[in-house]
Each structure stands twice: as structure tokens, then as C-alpha cells.
Amino acid sequence: GQSLEQPSEVTAVEGAIVQINCTYQTSGFYGLSWYQQHDGGAPTFLSYNALDGLEETGRFSSFLSRSDSYGYLLLQELQMKDSASYFCAVRPSNTGKLIFGQGTTLQVKP
Amino acid sequence: EPEVTQTPSHQVTQMGQEVILRCVPISNHLYFYWYRQILGQKVEFLVSFYNNEISEKSEIFDDQFSVERPDGSNFTLKIRSTKLEDSAMYFCASSERGQVNQPQHFGDGTRLSIL
Numbered sequence: 513g514q515s516l517e518q519p520s521e522v523t524a525v526e527g528a529i530v531q532i533n534c535t536y537q538t539s540g541f542y543g544l545s546w547y548q549q550h551d552g553g554a555p556t557f558l559s560y561n562a563l564d565g566l567e568e569t570g571r572f573s574s575f576l577s578r579s580d581s582y583g584y585l586l587l588q589e590l591q592m593k594d595s596a597s598y599f600c601a602v603r604p605s606n607t608g609k610l611i612f613g614q615g616t617t618l619q620v621k622p
Numbered sequence: 623e624p625e626v627t628q629t630p631s632h633q634v635t636q637m638g639q640e641v642i643l644r645c646v647p648i649s650n651h652l653y654f655y656w657y658r659q660i661l662g663q664k665v666e667f668l669v670s671f672y673n674n675e676i677s678e679k680s681e682i683f684d685d686q687f688s689v690e691r692p693d694g695s696n697f698t699l700k701i702r703s704t705k706l707e708d709s710a711m712y713f714c715a716s717s718e719r720g721q722v723n724q725p726q727h728f729g730d731g732t733r734l735s736i737l
Contacts, residue, residue, distance in 0.1 A: 547728075552659070599664065608678075608726070610657075612665040
């Protein structure tokens with residue numbers, strides 16, 4: 513089976529840096545993705561890691577360590593609009609299926 | 623920017639009735655997916671579809687569910703005889719290719735309420 517663990521809630525202030533961790537257990541592994549979801553709306557793709565290391569996209573970065581079955585999403589220069597749920601998702605096969613974690617609710621305070 | 627569009631945004635149906643949820647994927651995308659999200663819970667994979675056939679389905683996707691691409695633009699999810707526990711947000715997604723580094727683009731979802 514597959515399981516992903518991520519914190520349920522994180523709170524930070526505007527301008528700060530926050531890291532959302534994700535650990536996973538899957539039968540196969542083809543990459544770790546991160547999605548953002550505002551108020552139950554459409555999940556929006558943020559980043560993807562297939563190989564170990566850091567991927568940077570603007571204020572957002574994502575890291576993967578396959579040996580540790582661990583990844584994280586790093587959000588810098590937090591803005592109020594970053595308040596949302598963040599999901600890590602694993603591709604356990606090459607069919608495109610995504611297995612999502614339970615999501616982390618990020619609250620950014622002034 | 624191209625979008626995945628889903629209709630209706632909200633569907634209310636009596637238990638036991640059939641429901642069809644509709645999606646128009648991004649036009650040059652070839653891979654299509656349905657996910658569902660029960661209120662307050664995680665997004666769950668239902669089915670992936672490529673080249674007019676199902677490529678993978680989850681345990682949730684039982685005989686009550688079916689998908690179809692009736693023409694060159696629409697992608698539908700049918701639930702034959704709805705149950706109370708089918709109440710959820712249903713998301714359609716598409717990707718340009720099937721490679722694992724291809725992001726999936728999600729629609730805004732259809733909120734299905736079973737009474």
C-alpha cells in the first residue's frame with residue numbers, strides 16, 4: 513500500500529519562511545509532487561521532484577531524499593495569499609496516478 | 623491560460639439515481655484523470671484514462687463507476703446508482719503527456735451531494 517505523512521497545520525507570519533515536510537511509503541516511486549489548494553478549489557501544481565535534491569521555482573522550493581523517503585516544500589517571503597492547504601503527492605507507478613497526503617493547512621498571519 | 627472545465631459546479635441527486643459529471647480537458651492533453659475529495663479529507667485517485675481506455679483505477683472505482691470520452695473534447699464520469707457516501711467534490715485533471723514530470727491540471731470540481 514501507500515501512505516504519506518505531513519503535518520496537519522502550520523502557522524507563520526508574513527515575510528517568514530516555512531517548511532512543510534512529507535514522508536512517504538509506497539510500493540513504487542516515480543516522483544513527489546506538491547499541490548496547493550485554496551478553500552476546496554482546484555488543486556494547483558507547484559513543483560515536482562524525481563531525483564534527490566532541491567528544485568527552486570520562485571518563492572517556492574521543493575526537496576527530495578529518496579533514500580529517506582522524505583521531501584519538503586519550502587515557502588519563502590510568505591504572503592497572506594499563501595494561506596491554503598498544501599498536499600504532497602506520490603506517483604507510485606508510471607500511469608500518472610497521484611496518491612495524495614492528507615494535506616497541511618498553512619495559515620499566514622500579518 | 624488553458625483550463626480544465628467541469629460542469630455542473632454543484633449537483634444534488636437522490637440516492638439511487640444516476641449522475642454524469644462532465645469535464646472538458648485542456649485541448650492538447652492526452653491523459654485524463656478523475657479524483658474525489660470528501661469534505662475535509664485528502665484528494666483520492668479514482669481512474670486514469672488514455673487512448674480511449676482506462677489505464678488504472680482504484681478500489682473506489684467499482685462497477686458503479688464508468689468513464690467515457692464520447693467525443694474529442696468531453697470526458698465524463700458516470701455513477702450508476704449513487705450512494706450517500708458518494709457525496710464529495712469530484713475533480714477532473716488532465717496532463718499533456720504521461721511522463722511522470724508532467725503536471726496534472728485540475729478543474730474547479732463538481733460538488734456532488736447525495737440526498
